[in-house]
Structure formats: structure tokens, C-alpha cells
Amino acid sequence: MSSIEYKDLFVKCQFNKDACYHVFCYDIVDSKNISSELNEYRFSFIKLAYKMRSVLEEMEKAKTMASKIGGLKHYNIDAKEEFANEYISRGIKANAEYEGYPLSTALARPLIAMKIIEIAEKEGATAIAHGCTGKGNDQFRFEAIIRSMSDFKIIAPIREMNLTRTEEVAYAKEHGLNLSYDKIYSIDENLWGRAIEGDVLEDPANEPPEEIYEWTKSAEDAKDTPTKVTIEFEEGVPIAIDGEMMGLVDLINKANEIAGENGVGRVDIIENRMIGLKSREIYEVPGAKLLIAAHKALEQLVLTVDELRFADYMSTLYADLVYEALWQEPLREDLDQAFDHMQRRVSGEVVMKLFKGSIQPLSRKSPFSLHSIEQITFEDKETDQREIEGMIKYHGLQAANYQKLNR
Numbered sequence: 001m002s003s004i005e006y007k008d009l010f011v012k013c014q015f016n017k018d019a020c021y022h023v024f025c026y027d028i029v030d031s032k033n034i035s036s037e038l039n040e041y042r043f044s045f046i047k048l049a050y051k052m053r054s055v056l057e058e059m060e061k062a063k064t065m066a067s068k069i070g071g072l073k074h075y076n077i078d079a080k081e082e083f084a085n086e087y088i089s090r091g092i093k094a095n096a097e098y099e100g101y102p103l104s105t106a107l108a109r110p111l112i113a114m115k116i117i118e119i120a121e122k123e124g125a126t127a128i129a130h131g132c133t134g135k136g137n138d139q140f141r142f143e144a145i146i147r148s149m150s151d152f153k154i155i156a157p158i159r160e161m162n163l164t165r166t167e168e169v170a171y172a173k174e175h176g177l178n179l180s181y182d183k184i185y186s187i188d189e190n191l192w193g194r195a196i197e198g199d200v201l202e203d204p205a206n207e208p209p210e211e212i213y214e215w216t217k218s219a220e221d222a223k224d225t226p227t228k229v230t231i232e233f234e235e236g237v238p239i240a241i242d243g244e245m246m247g248l249v250d251l252i253n254k255a256n257e258i259a260g261e262n263g264v265g266r267v268d269i270i271e272n273r274m275i276g277l278k279s280r281e282i283y284e285v286p287g288a289k290l291l292i293a294a295h296k297a298l299e300q301l302v303l304t305v306d307e308l309r310f311a312d313y314m315s316t317l318y319a320d321l322v323y324e325a326l327w328q329e330p331l332r333e334d335l336d337q338a339f340d341h342m343q344r345r346v347s348g349e350v351v352m353k354l355f356k357g358s359i360q361p362l363s364r365k366s367p368f369s370l371h372s373i374e375q376i377t378f379e380d381k382e383t384d385q386r387e388i389e390g391m392i393k394y395h396g397l398q399a400a401n402y403q404k405l406n407r
Contacts, residue, residue: 104193
């Protein structure tokens with residue numbers, strides 16, 4: 001959420017100075033200034049700076065910014081561990097990608113909404129406000145959780161007033177709020193990825209400027225020598241990189257670093273939003289791309305062909321549910337259980353090769369491997385090749401009968 005959207009949460013409330021709301025707002029990465037003039041109104045505003053990445057400086061910055069506002073109660077929640085272990089891990093097991101990008105933003109929204117509800121209940125709030133526009137997906141994602149998991153009133157001033165960005169700034173100024181808006185791009189960032197949109201990126205005919213990227217190097221600037229990395233999984237979840245055991249948060253950070261240095265993880269797509277709009281979206285998801293690719297490589301070794309096909313189907317369905325604000329859908333929970341059961345055998349090691357934007361598996365091993373060297377080798381005498389003849393004779397029987405009708 002951008003700073004201007006954050007500030008806009010308070011604009012509509014100024015219509016009624018006698019009203020007394022407990023209004024809630026949230027921000028993924030950073031806190032921005034909100035005019036101290038809000039103290040003139042009888043509102044109890046609570047700012048929730050929801051942190052999902054390990055940058056203590058950012059958290060301190062959020063606290064400092066909130067103190068400058070005056071009259072606001074500030075919560076700075078570090079939920080990286082919960083995000084990684086309860087959300088990202090599920091995304092890895094499901095190989096969850098929507099139209100080619102790992103679901104970084106969509107996976108985070110349900111957790112953010114739940115944290116907002118927790119604090120709202122603690123503070124005795126009566127309403128939760130958000131700064132989402134009527135064009136994006138986040139309005140669905142936040143409100144779906146808030147409506148299904150609480151009885152709080154929802155205030156969406158930007159959507160309700162049908163404001164453009166320019167009109168937001170003008171309206172705020174009319175009501176004594178001087179907002180500075182010098183942000184070029186709208187950026188959402190968490191442990192699992194960065195999403196960048198706006199400005200020149202809105203026109204898909206424009207090439208993305210290199211300045212928008214922070215986590216990844218271009219293929220041209222990436223390392224000139226390939227990098228080999230070994231990733232160990234236990235029941236579908238990565239637990240070690242290059243033999244070093246680590247928690248999932250640290251492991252994802254390490255994967256982001258390794259993949260980003262090798263130019264892996266840039267996604268530029270024309271995304272189909274929930275309301276039907278096509279939107280040019282840029283994502284930086286280096287660690288996600290590396291870990292999901294390694295996970296898929298290991299699955300090929302340990303799952304049957306029917307399991308793999310069904311997993312592909314479930315993966316698409318799972319990603320669609322998460323993207324389309326249906327985290328609370330029982331089917332998503334059912335799919336999680338199916339993935340958990342299937343992933344019991346997805347344990348082992350995968351060696352991946354990264355080089356100037358490309359990524360490929362080099363080797364795989366697992367105690368649950370369904371691959372048999374003895375059976376596949378050209379020197380095998382256990383398998384009697386002559387027995388296959390009968391199988392071949394009836395293979396494609398229906399298709400053969402159809403073709404005979406048309407001779």
C-alpha cells in the first residue's frame with residue numbers, strides 16, 4: 001500500500017466531526033506521515049505497520065513515523081515466522097503460482113487481515129478502514145477475511161468516493177491535509193517477493209527500467225559463472241541450503257540472495273485481475289522461483305505419474321483460490337490436506353544450477369525415489385522385453401478402430 005493510500009483512509013471520516021470511530025489501517029513495509037491535524041477530530045485511529053521481512057531499520061522507521069503523527073496508537077507486528085511457516089510453506093507444497101508468478105502478495109493478505117482483526121478486537125474497535133481502490137484485488141482479499149472472521153464495519157473511502165489519485169490529493173488538501181505524493185511506483189514487498197506497478201509500467205509497450213529492481217540483477221549483470229546450490233526438503237518444505245540447516249525465514253532470505261545474484265526471479269506479465277482488468281505487473285521473486293523449481297524437480301522423482309498430474313491440477317486450483325481472495329474457502333483447506341498427505345514422500349536433496357536468469361536441476365536423490373537404475377539400464381535382464389509385445393498390440397486400440405472406419 002502506498003503512502004498516499006494510507007493517508008487517504010482518514011479523509012472520508014472528516015465528513016462527520018461528531019462521529020467516533022475506531023478506525024484501522026495497515027501498511028506492509030513502511031509507515032508514512034499523516035497530518036497531526038487529525039487530532040482535531042474525535043476519532044481513535046490505530047496504525048498497524050505489519051512487518052513481513054527482517055529489516056529492523058524499517059520497523060524502527062515505522063515507529064518513528066507514527067510518533068510524528070500524534071494522537072495515534074501504533075502497532076508494529078513482526079509476523080515473518082508465521083508468514084513463512086503457515087503460508088509460504090503451503091505455497092511451496094502446492095507450487096502455487098498464478099499466471100507464472102509465485103503468490104507473494106496474495107499469500108500475505110489473509111495473515112495481515114487476521115492481525116488487523118486481532119488488534120481491532122483488542123482495542124475495542126468498531127470499524128476497519130482500508131485504502132484499497134475499486135480496481136485492485138486487495139479490496140477483495142482484505143474484506144473477505146474481515147467479513148468472514150469478524151463483524152467489524154468496513155470503511156473503504158477511496159472506493160466509496162470514487163476518487164482518482166489526483167482527486168484524493170486535492171480532496172485531502174481541501175480538508176486541511178497537505179499530502180506529499182512523489183512516489184513513482186506502487187510497490188508491495190514481503191519475504192516472498194516484490195510487486196511493482198504504476199508510472200511507465202502501466203503501458204505494456206514500455207520496457208521496464210532497471211531502476212525498479214532491487215532483489216535481482218539483470219541477466220547481463222549477473223554472475224559470469226554458474227552457481228550450483230543444493231536444497232534439502234523434508235515433507236515438501238525446504239530445510240537446508242548447501243548442507244546448512246536453517247529456519248524457513250532465513251532459508252528464504254538466503255534463496256533470495258543466491259537466485260537474485262544470478263538474475264533469477266524477474267516476472268513481467270499481463271495479469272488478469274479479479275474484476276476483469278488486464279494489468280501489467282512486475283514481480284521480483286528470486287527465492288520463490290528457486291525453491292519452487294527445486295521442489296518440482298524432487299516431486300518428479302518421488303511421485304507417481306498420476307500424482308504429478310493431479311498435483312498440477314490442484315496447484316492451479318489452489319493458486320486461483322488464493323489469488324481470488326478465497327483463502328477462507330473450505331476447498332483451500334481440503335487441498336492443503338491433500339498436499340500434506342502427498343508431500344510425505346517429498347524429502348531429499350536437489351542440486352540446482354543458476355546462470356544468468358536460467359535455472360535447471362542437475363541432480364536429485366531421495367529415499368522415496370520411484371526411479372530404478374536396475375530397471376532402466378540398457379543392461380537389464382530382469383525385464384523380459386518380449387513381454388511388452390502383447391501390451392503394444394492393444395495400445396491405442398480405440399484410436400486404431402476409428403482410423404479403420406475412415407480408410
